[in-house]
Amino acid sequence: MRVPVDIEMARCVACGHVDAITCVLCAKCLGTEMAAHAVPGRGRLATWTTIRRPPTRFCELAPYYVCVVDLDSGPRVTGRIDTLAGAKSGAPVMAVPCESGIRLFTLA
Amino acid sequence: MLTAKSLSGELVQTPVDILASAQTRGSPRIAGHPDLCSFEATVKAAALAYAAAGVTARDIDVVELHDCFSIAEIIDSEDLGLMSRGAGGAWAAEGRTGMGGDVVINPSGGLLSKGHPVGATGVGQIYEIVRQLRGDHPSQVQGARLGMTHNLGGTGVACTVTILGRSA
Ligand SMILES: [Zn+2]
Secondary structure, X not given: OOOOOEXXXXXXXXXXXXXOOOOOOOOOOOOOOXXXXXXXXXXXXXXXXXXXXXXXXXXHHOOEEEEEEEEOOOOEEEEEXXXXXXXXXXXEEEEEOOOOOOOEEEEO | OOOOHHHHHHHOOOOEEEEEEEEEEOOOOHHHOOOOOOOHHHHHHXXXXXXXXXXXXXXXXXXXXXXXXXXXXXXXXXXXXXXXXXXHHHHHHOOOXXXXXXXXXXXXXXXXXXXXXXXXXXXXXXXXXXXXXXOOOOOOOOOOOEEEEEEEEOXXXXXXXXXXXXXX
């Protein structure tokens, strides 16, 4: 069985609020101490879109697929999905390693 | 020219009243929107603007809204309450948002047809509606008395809805 890579988030030291991106300020209590917080990269595909006209620096990659994933741990995140073959809303997905630092998902 | 209503009679020949202008915020991220078919900033701004102006969506004759992508007109028009939720696509397809329709949306052609020059887009929308309400627009909506502009920033992070009316 494949093991998903973790997804890096931020967690407020003061109130425990977990933010889906790494940030410096808590959206809930305005606390300024945010600690690194990793969650398992496992969730369900909410939706996706195909990028056919990318910005210049991603031209080589087109067409590529941007997705929205509802993680099993709660937060909703955006990322990319490697292929749309078999993709449907609600399908289980997992995060896989990606050298460019982008959250990359694949159908689990 | 922007002026107090008490001065507009002597300074402007065909004044247009600013009945309401409301600005709200929403999530700066796609993933921060629980409903991917709605921008809460638009829903809130529209409610505030209708209340301040004392009108409802049904009273609006012409709208310049933020159709930054083709899907955006459908989402925006439903969020503004111009038709019921889920009916935006059908209304556009059936011509109910075109000239002579139930509510005329983007007679200017909208953002996609003008290249969406970000900061200028909002001012352009006001210009369009003012000319419609003065009755001198080259693409005139007949009898337009009440107009609205809707401007959305980022991924729905900020929204401004303005309601303008032809001076009685
Ligand atoms: Zn906090």
